[in-house]
Amino acid sequence: MKRWIKWTAGGALLLGVIVAATAASGLYLAEQRRNRYIDIKPRPVAYTTDAQTIERGRYLYASRGCTDCHGAQGTGREFVNDGKGTRIVGPNITSAGVVGRYQPEDWNSVIRHGVKPNGRPVMVMPSEDYNRFTNDDLNALVSYVRQLPPQDGTAQAVVELPRPAWVLYGLGVIPDAAARIDHQLAPSRPVPAGVTLANGQYVANMCIGCHGATLEGGKIPGGPPDWPAAADIRPGSQHADSAMARYPSAASFIAMLRTGKRPDGTPIQVMPFESLGQLSDTDAQALYLYLNAPAGSVKQGSVSAPALGGDKSSANTVQSGPGGLRLPG
Numbered sequence: 443m444k445r446w447i448k449w450t451a452g453g454a455l456l457l458g459v460i461v462a463a464t465a466a467s468g469l470y471l472a473e474q475r476r477n478r479y480i481d482i483k484p485r486p487v488a489y490t491t492d493a494q495t496i497e498r499g500r501y502l503y504a505s506r507g508c509t510d511c512h513g514a515q516g517t518g519r520e521f522v523n524d525g526k527g528t529r530i531v532g533p534n535i536t537s538a539g540v541v542g543r544y545q546p547e548d549w550n551s552v553i554r555h556g557v558k559p560n561g562r563p564v565m566v567m568p569s570e571d572y573n574r575f576t577n578d579d580l581n582a583l584v585s586y587v588r589q590l591p592p593q594d595g596t597a598q599a600v601v602e603l604p605r606p607a608w609v610l611y612g613l614g615v616i617p618d619a620a621a622r623i624d625h626q627l628a629p630s631r632p633v634p635a636g637v638t639l640a641n642g643q644y645v646a647n648m649c650i651g652c653h654g655a656t657l658e659g660g661k662i663p664g665g666p667p668d669w670p671a672a673a674d675i676r677p678g679s680q681h682a683d684s685a686m687a688r689y690p691s692a693a694s695f696i697a698m699l700r701t702g703k704r705p706d707g708t709p710i711q712v713m714p715f716e717s718l719g720q721l722s723d724t725d726a727q728a729l730y731l732y733l734n735a736p737a738g739s740v741k742q743g744s745v746s747a748p749a750l751g752g753d754k755s756s757a758n759t760v761q762s763g764p765g766g767l768r769l770p771g
Contacts, residue, residue: 464609464613465605465606465609467612467613468608468609468610468611468612468613469605469608469609469612470612471612471613472608472609472611472612473612474612475563475611475612475614475618476562476563476565476618477562478562478563479561479562480555480557480561480562480563480620480625481561482551482555482557482625484547484548484550484551484554484555484557485547485550485577486545486546486547486550487546487547487549487550487580487581487584488546488577488581488585489546489581489584489585489588490581490582490585491585491589492585495578495581495582495585496582496585496586496589498578498579498582498586499582499583499584499585499586499587500586501720501722502579502582502583502586503583503586503587504717504720505717505718505720505721505722505725506571506572506583506648506717507568507571507648507714507717508583508587508717509716509717509720510714510716510717511532511566512532512533512534512535513532513597515536515590515591515593516534516535516536516539516587516590516593517534517536517593517596517597518531518532518533518534518535518539518596518597518598518599519531519532519597520532520597520600522666524666524668526604526666527602527603527604527605527607528602528603528604528607528666529600529602530566530600530601530602531597531598531599531600532597532599533597533598533599534593534596534597534598535587535590536587536590536591536592536593536596537588537590537592538592538593538594538596539593539596539598540598540599541587541588542592543559544559545559549580549584550580552564552567552569553567553569553572553575553580553583553584554569554572554573554575554580554629555569555573555620555623555625556569556570556618556619556620556622556623557620563618563619563620563621564618564619564620565601565618565619566601566618566619566664567619568619568650568651569619569620569622569623570619570622570623570650570651570655571647571648571649571650571651572647573623573624573627573647574627574629574630574644574647575629575630575647576629576630576631576632576633577629578632580629616663616664617663617664618664622651622663630644630647635724635725636724636728637724637727637728637731638728638731639728639731639732639735641724641725641728641732642728642729642730642731642732642733642735643732645721645725645728645729645732646677646729646732646733649675651663652665652672652712652713653672653673653674653675654672656676657674657675657676657677657733658674658676659671659672659673659674659675659676659683659685660672662712665712669711669712670711670712672712673685675733677732677733677734677735678735678736686733686734688704688705688706689705689730692726692727692730692731695726695730695733696723696726696727696730698710699715699718699719699721699726700719701715701719702715702719
């Protein structure tokens with residue numbers, strides 16, 4: 443009996459030592475990861491004041507998640523605060539903030555690659571969603587942001603995580619923005635607007651950060667522990683667990699984007715509805731079309747089906763929905 447007690451106590455002590463050593467190692471590695479240098483060769487962004495380009499940039503800013511983290515005026519905002527040690531604040535990105543010192547290539551580096559101008563990784567930035575922007579769209583987005591009125595004394599970037607999260611980051615379990623990106627991937631080619639599979643696939647790039655590269659869903663990388671898993675919304679084949687089964691028509695799908703609620707009225711807890719609700723009817727219909735693409739029509743990096751013509755079926759025709767936008771969380 444005494445021997446069993448000694449063995450149990452010894453095992454518990456050893457386990458404690460292993461846990462402590464792992465935690466210490468993880469914290470050390472986290473500091474190393476945060477300060478690693480990432481060598482990329484970003485192309486300079488082309489600045490413009492052309493009215494049509496600025497309007498395209500305004501639409502992208504409103505509909506692709508920028509407002510959820512940086513606010514409608516770019517002055518920054520707190521978008522995660524779970525009261526348990528996780529607090530994240532998006533910084534002021536008007537010319538009075540840190541971006542006031544950006545060079546043309548710095549915008550590309552941060553937005554498309556998740557890398558700061560000094561070569562260090564950005565901790566929280568959905569760059570995997572923006573990595574596939576066309577060059578024209580990236581230029582438009584940056585040109586719009588650069589003309590936002592400067593606002594002094596507004597938010598600075600804050601990333602506060604509980605110690606276990608930093609340990610997991612150091613051990614590579616939680617990736618930062620730059621670690622989730624293929625930095626050699628070429629930008630997307632221009633895609634004409636329309637209710638087409640090609641445009642739907644382009645719009646769906648904004649879903650990658652939460653739903654994964656193939657949109658299979660699962661635990662959201664870097665999200666607080668109490669966040670629910672992202673839904674499986676993979677296109678191109680039928681999946682028993684696909685969330686798209688809840689939406690028999692484009693109208694029901696877009697109503698969800700506009701209201702943040704499923705067809706049965708239950709709210710969805712974590713999605714950037716403030717931005718999703720601003721998708722145009724054309725882009726929203728195209729997204730629905732792509733996510734419901736039949737088996738064999740969607741290939742990695744391309745779509746094989748032609749654009750829809752005058753199809754007026756309920757699956758491809760959508761009425762504008764109401765407002766009701768809210769922040770994720």
